[in-house]
Amino acid sequence: xxxxxxxxxxxxxxxxxxWYRLFSRERFNAVVFPxxxxxxxxxxxxxxxxxxEISAYGLAAxxxxxxxxxGRKNISVIAFSKPEKxxxxxxxxxxx
Numbered sequence: 685x686x687x688x689x690x691x692x693x694x695x696x697x698x699x700x701x702x703w704y705r706l707f708s709r710e711r712f713n714a715v716v717f718p719x720x721x722x723x724x725x726x727x728x729x730x731x732x733x734x735x736x737e738i739s740a741y742g743l744a745a746x747x748x749x750x751x752x753x754x755g756r757k758n759i760s761v762i763a764f765s766k767p768e769k770x771x772x773x774x775x776x777x778x779x780x
Contacts, residue, residue: 689732691759693717695741703735720748731758738765738774746777 690712692703700716707714717723720743723734736743743749743763753759763778 687731688713689726689730690714691717691723691726691732691734691736693720693723693734693743694737695719695739696737699737720752724752726756726759728755729758730756732760734759734761736761736763738763738770738778746774746780749778 690707692700692707692714693716694700694703695718697718700718704714704716719741720736723736726732736749738744749761749763753761765774
């Protein structure tokens with residue numbers, strides 16, 4: 685059986701805890717990380733979905749996401765941000 689994990693990465697602990705409770709309540713295996721460096725510990729063969737906050741302390745640049753995803757073919761990422769925290773150029777970079 686395939687192990688599927690939901691990773692949550694946000695420097696906002698309250699936000700991370702809300703996402704964690706939501707996914708855990710639905711019986712997903714959820715793991716919270718405070719930053720992208722800590723999330724780098726995820727083994728390359730893991731399957732899952734990562735919710736990653738765009739922020740200076742989280743995912744600061746599209747290049748950081750590319751580095752994290754390099755060699756990880758089984759992970760999908762949903763990047764999110766508060767409207768006032770991300771510029772249009774940052775959003776465009778993450779979409780590329």
